[in-house]
Structure formats: C-alpha cells, structure tokens
Amino acid sequence: MAIRNVGRRKLRTTLTVLGIVVGVGMMLALLSIVSGMDVRVTQMVRALGGADITIYNATIPARGSQPFGGFGFTIQRTINLNIIQQIIQIPGVYAVSPQLSFMGYIENTRVTIHGIDPQTYNEVTSGLNIINGRMLSTEDSGKIVLGKTLMEALNITISGKVKVGTSTTDQQEFEVIGEFETGIMFQEYAAYITLKDAQKITGLENEATQILVKCEDPYMVNEVANTITSYIPGIRVTTPTAMVTQATQLLNTLTMFFATIGLIALVAGSFGVVNTMLMSVSERTREIGILKAIGAKSSDILKMFLAEAIIIGSLGGVIGVAVGGVLAYILPTFMPGIMGTASILGRTTIRGVRQVGSTQVFTPTLTPTNITICIGLGVLVGLIAGLYPAWRASRMKPVEALRHV
Numbered sequence: 001m002a003i004r005n006v007g008r009r010k011l012r013t014t015l016t017v018l019g020i021v022v023g024v025g026m027m028l029a030l031l032s033i034v035s036g037m038d039v040r041v042t043q044m045v046r047a048l049g050g051a052d053i054t055i056y057n058a059t060i061p062a063r064g065s066q067p068f069g070g071f072g073f074t075i076q077r078t079i080n081l082n083i084i085q086q087i088i089q090i091p092g093v094y095a096v097s098p099q100l101s102f103m104g105y106i107e108n109t110r111v112t113i114h115g116i117d118p119q120t121y122n123e124v125t126s127g128l129n130i131i132n133g134r135m136l137s138t139e140d141s142g143k144i145v146l147g148k149t150l151m152e153a154l155n156i157t158i159s160g161k162v163k164v165g166t167s168t169t170d171q172q173e174f175e176v177i178g179e180f181e182t183g184i185m186f187q188e189y190a191a192y193i194t195l196k197d198a199q200k201i202t203g204l205e206n207e208a209t210q211i212l213v214k215c216e217d218p219y220m221v222n223e224v225a226n227t228i229t230s231y232i233p234g235i236r237v238t239t240p241t242a243m244v245t246q247a248t249q250l251l252n253t254l255t256m257f258f259a260t261i262g263l264i265a266l267v268a269g270s271f272g273v274v275n276t277m278l279m280s281v282s283e284r285t286r287e288i289g290i291l292k293a294i295g296a297k298s299s300d301i302l303k304m305f306l307a308e309a310i311i312i313g314s315l316g317g318v319i320g321v322a323v324g325g326v327l328a329y330i331l332p333t334f335m336p337g338i339m340g341t342a343s344i345l346g347r348t349t350i351r352g353v354r355q356v357g358s359t360q361v362f363t364p365t366l367t368p369t370n371i372t373i374c375i376g377l378g379v380l381v382g383l384i385a386g387l388y389p390a391w392r393a394s395r396m397k398p399v400e401a402l403r404h405v
Helices: 002-006 010-047 083-088 118-125 148-154 195-202 218-231 240-283 285-293 298-334 368-394 398-403
Strands: 053-057 093-106 109-116 130-133 143-147 161-165 171-180 190-194 210-215 235-238
Touching: 002 298, 010 240, 010 298, 010 368, 053 218, 083 093, 083 210, 093 118, 093 195, 109 148, 109 195, 118 210, 143 148, 143 161, 148 171, 190 195, 210 218, 218 235, 240 285, 240 298, 240 368, 285 298, 285 398, 298 368
Parallel strands: 109 190, 143 171
Antiparallel strands: 053 210, 053 235, 093 109, 093 161, 093 210, 130 171, 143 190, 161 171
C-alpha cells in the first residue's frame, strides 16, 4: 500500500525526493572532495623526504635585506653549517645533512633549486627516486638532476646542457645526469645540484637553508626535536608528524564546514517531505476512516505512513549518492585554486606548474563510509519528517474520518 500511495502523485513525490537528493548529493560531493584532499596530503607528506626532523633558521631578518645583490627575489634565512657538529652530538641523532634551497633560473624558467651533500642526503632521506640517469655524487661539480615535470617543460634529455643561475643573465652551464620522479607535479618542478655548487652560485659559503636530521629510533623524533630546540637557539624544527597533524586539523575543519552545508540542505528537504505527507494525510482522510472501520489498528496506519516516508527518503538517498558521486568530480574543476592540496599545507604553488600539467591536483575519493552515511541520512530525514504526519493519521477517529468529503 505504501509503494502504491507513493506513486499516486508522481510529480509531487518527484519534487519531494529531489529536495533530499540535493542535500545528500551536496554532502557526498563535499565529503568526497575532503577525503581526496586527505589522501593527497598524506602522499605529499610522504614524498617530502625521509628526514625525521628539518631544522630552519627562526631569527628575524634585517629590514630590507635582500640576497644576491637584489635580484628581485628572496631566499630562506640561512643557517651556519658550524651547528652541524652540535647537532651530531645530541643523543638519538643518527645522521645530519645540510641543504641550500633557493629560487633560481634554469635557462629562462624560474624553479626551485636544492643544493645537497649527496652522501649525507642519501643517508638521511634514502635519496631521490631516480628514473633515468643517476644520482649526484660528492664530486659531481657542474652536474644537475632535474624533476620529470621540469624535464618535460624544458624539453631536455639526459646528458643535455642547461644554464643555471640566480638570474637569467648570470648563469653557469650544468650537465643533466639524472631525472627523478615523486608523483607530485610541483615537487618535480625542481632541480638538485651539489651543495658546493649551490653555495658558489648564491655566494653563501658555509651556509644552508635547512638541516635534515635522521634519528636512531623513529619513536625518539619528538624527544630529539625538543632537545635540538632547547640546545640550539635561534632555530625552529618541523617533523612530518607535525605537518600531518596540522593538515588533519585543517581537513577536519573543512569536513565540519561542508557537512554543515549538506545538513542545512537536508533540513530544507525535510520540510518538503513533511508537506507532502501532510497533504497525503489530508487527501486520504476518508480512506484512513475506512481502513480503521474494517479493523486496521492505529499502529497499522502509523506504519503505513512511516513506510511511505522511508521510501521517499531511501529514493532521495540513493539518487543523491549517484548525483553526489558525479558532482565530486565536477566541482574541483571549477575551483582548483580553492581546492588545491598545496594551499592546505600553506604552500604556494610554484610558478609555471599550472602551465605544465592539469589544474586538478587531487582526485575526490568516494569511500563506502561516506556513501553509507549519506544514504542513511536520506532515510533518516524521510523517517523523522514523516513522524508527525504519520502520528496525526493514526490518531484519526473512524467516524470523523468517514464523514470527511
């Protein structure tokens, strides 16, 4: 009877179902986008390298200071390499590697260039994922390893020559000896040279922008990080765990925000269900009286109307999930700047990356949990919205109902 009654007013039922579809679809789409961001953030953090701790200079630079004689861009505050001896002596530290990173030019393309000590870098981070050629060695002066995305942008191959410098005019020639891949586009838009070459190009002798630290025991990371901070003034430390925690907090905030938007849409849809069920009760008053007159109990009438509400909610939930699945893949294409995973981590996308590849930096993830929750919410909205109309129908007295015309 419930199925038959739902099909009586097809247009009204369709419009009521659509109210739930909008709420469920919006919620699933937004939750799937957040799930996709979560997966991408995890991949990015894992791809940042195997260093347990990264040390930066925390001092405030002098006002108006500019490296390289003022070439129009800045470099991170540097650390004197003399502190490496202090760090090595700290209990729990297994290996230390300096790194000098700066924004420079390869030919006319502005990219991130990392100067590393190959021996200690491999020991701390397990090295780069080289897919062509080879990794740098300590004596490789004038050699460079490029990211896959950068290789494609420059249209260069192994053994090719490129000019590297802090500007487009003051450049030195380097030979490409390797190509690395991370799976993350903006990280592949970078280059690695030896630390000595980087110091020579920038004029920052005996300086680095980061000190990478590997701990003897992964469970000692926080303890070692705290010791480094207290033992050496003027520095700050970051760990992959801290980055994941920060990203997770931001994602949780986004999840709550998007879930609230979806719930508001569902609440709006529930009013449509209430309206439809009340109209159904009003139209079928005489029918309810006849059913009660031939022996139907109040509980039977209650169950019948609740069943109708649940059917409407179920239809809205299932169709809403299908619509939400499609929306989840469409929405990010309209707002790549807002949804970009790089912005979640507080990073600025490297200039030129968007011209190299797709603007979508993550893929929405449809999880069974989100799908089940959304369908369940659709059914629950239908059930709750149908409670009052069903109760009202069950409370009708047969004699009064039969008098209704």
